[in-house]
Amino acid sequence: MPRNGTFGGFDFDPEVFASYMAETPTWSNAIIASGILREDPTIMDLIGQKGNVATLPFYLPLDVADYEPYNNDGNTDNVPKEIQGSKQTVMLIQRMMAWKAQDFTKELTGADPMRHVAGSITNYYGQVWEAELMNIVSAIMKLDTMKEHVWDISKDAATGSGDITEANKVDATTLIYAQQKALGDMANGFGLAIMNSMLFARYKAMGLVDYNKYTITNVLTQEVDLPTIDGLIPIVTDRFTVDTTGAVPVYKTYIVGQGAILTAPKNNYEEPYYTDYDPESKAGIEKLYTKEGKVLHPNGFSFKVDNVVAESPTKAELGTAANWELKFNPKNIKIGLIQSNG
Secondary structure: OOEOOEEOOEEOOHHHHHHHHHHOOOOOHHHHHHOOEEEOOHHHHHHOOOOOEEEEEEEOOOOOOOOOOOOOOOOOOOOOOOOOEEEEEEEOEEEEEEEEHHHHHHHOOOOOHHHHHHHHHHHHHHHHHHHHHHHHHHHHOOOHHHHHHEEEOOOOOOOOOOOOOHHHOOOOOHHHHHHHHHHHHHHHHEEEEEEOHHHHHHHHHOOOEEEEEEOOOOOOOOOEEEEEEOOEEEEEOOOOOEEOOOOOOEEEEEEEEOOOEEEEEOOOOOOOEEEEEEOOHHHOEEEEEEEEEEEEEEOOEEEOHHHOOOOOOOHHHHOOHHHEEEOOOHHHOOEEEEEEOO
16 A cells, blocks of 8 residues: 655655655756647646546638638628537556665665655656657658658668768758748748757758757746757757668658647646555565656647557557547648658
8 A cells, every 4th residue: 555654765755755756847948948848737627537538629720722701892791601620639648667765775865865766757757758759759750641741861771772972961951941841831830850969960060050048937947058950959869860770870850849749747646656665575675656647649630549459558559650640731730850861
């Protein structure tokens, strides 16, 4: 049973520990500043206490191509036209992990050891949700309906046929044309570029990386220097950004706009963090159990929840393109992909 026990030889209070977890930022300052994640608390209201799925209705934009205005000539009737709408389905992702006390022995060195443990676990779940997010984004970019959002200048990854040339590598114009291909005259909707460190080094070598100062009231408590490339904030990571399974490596740069990802944390767990004690094994082992849930949903898509076997989707189910369906006009999807060999 959950209890106020000990962990690593220190007193453990679940409520205090949860408050420490909430104090520690999950996302880096750069991602917060970019605004690609849009928290929507109404999602959890729709999911409810016991549910795991929500349907989000939306109205389609009033486009003059669909609503040609009548001529006000004194003779033509102004007949109302029906507002068109649709819906997208989101599903709660739930993950859990447990640790033994000795795993955190080196962390418990401060005056407030539980804060150290909470910080370590928050960082861990930050990695978990980042991996889930990139898995989902990778899946939707494989849809035929998103092909105009992919700028591919790479050689065939499967065969590696032909020599890699400068034409297969990013240059000063790549980000510009990739954004235009994806969104056309709405290409200013992107804010973030998630790229491999090798590509970031290439942009630096070309002199294309600028450093701007950002402050956001109530979010960033101090001035932060953020690099930008063509106005996009680069997030540099060697995870998720290179495919080495073929004959030649293919680098993947994801460009994402503000509000492209809807998110909402599960906030109704009865015992998200608690300790237990095994008095039998090795003369007694203290254990810490954790679980977190979160909606991470690309805005404008619907997740086919009927294809999910259990109450929470697996990484494989989230990463399967066939489990996603485009619902918005593609020009309203602020996600793109550049594939290159350097």
